[in-house]
Amino acid sequence: MKIILLYGGQSAEHDVSILSAFSVLSAVYYNYYQVQLVYITKDGQWVKGPLLNEKPASEEVLHLHWGSAGDTDKLIQPCQIKEEDAIVLPILHGPNGEDGTIQGFLETIDMPYIGAGVMTSAGCMDKIMTKYILYAVDIPQVPYVPVLKSQWKENPKKIFEQCEGTLLYPMFVKPANMGSSVGITKAHDREELQQALVEAYRYDSRVVIEQSIEAREIEVAILGNEDVRTTLPGEIVKDVAFYDYNSKYIDNNIKMQIPAQIPEEAQAKAREYAKIAYTTLGGSGLARCDFFLTNKNELFLNEVNTMPGFTQFSMYPSLWEKTGLPYGDLIEELIQLGLNQYNQKKKFRIDVGE
């Protein structure tokens, strides 16, 4: 069988995607699979790379370029990835990859793929939508105020009053559809709130303003379609107050503690909430559910990532490794879950048609 590995992509997490792709390439069971590389450039071109039958010697194999002399024939239309006996692994993070757009495209060309479907991907990417859905099932979340750009433009004073009436400074201002902390600012007063809103509206017309809380960051890995498994939580231990883009990818001053050294009750609660959130949002394949834990042991769900960082050193695979599922076996499970999901959906379609 062939794994079509889609990586790169038009988001701030382009480079992380390349690292994740290399980890996957290094761990695939090549006695069962071939890997077809398909690179999506930062401006959205699709480039067909080599077909691998064995582990490549270096990450170089992933650095495909289109446009240099002799390379132009590698440029493909997205629908040209369609083939029989293959499954797509869209190892893409953020907008245009993790938000349902790629998933919808793969549904349209009728290809099986790994991970969350259209609705779940889109619902988890949009921070406002996630909050509304999780509110319906009583999952605790930090207090927040959603603000559309049109509302802000119409009456900024009303928005300030609404935020200051509901929340205390400092507040976190976030574009609803982003990732990697892009466009997120911590605002300490009204002036900073105003600047933070302007910044956030550069990335999305939907913005959410949240109460900032002092808390530890706890993450749970989830795997499954109908039968859902969770890991013990891990902790992102940071020596920075705000886990921003630099600290995530550049400064590297983040450590992981697996399992998180937190009370058993908090572990159990985090796993329970993760499972409820995942099933409510219609998860399939995988997700990483992120929480805040205060020093009073209050737990708040922050977000659900449907394509979490997937390098061998990332939290998601590390949590499974610690739970007894090594990286190669994890990929194998994800492939089987993707195929099951595809066959299941196909059955639904046939039932309706008959």
Ligand SMILES: Nc1ncnc2c1ncn2[C@@H]1O[C@H](COP(=O)(O)OP(=O)(O)O)[C@@H](O)[C@H]1O
């Ligand atoms: N309400 C909050 N209180 C305290 N810290 C926060 C809050 N919201 C976000 N943060 C910090 O900002 C980081 C990024 O926010 P997050 O909502 O996870 O966005 P992203 O989707 O970009 O990962 C978090 O990991 C955390 O360090």
Ligand SMILES: [Mg+2]
């Ligand atoms: Mg996050």
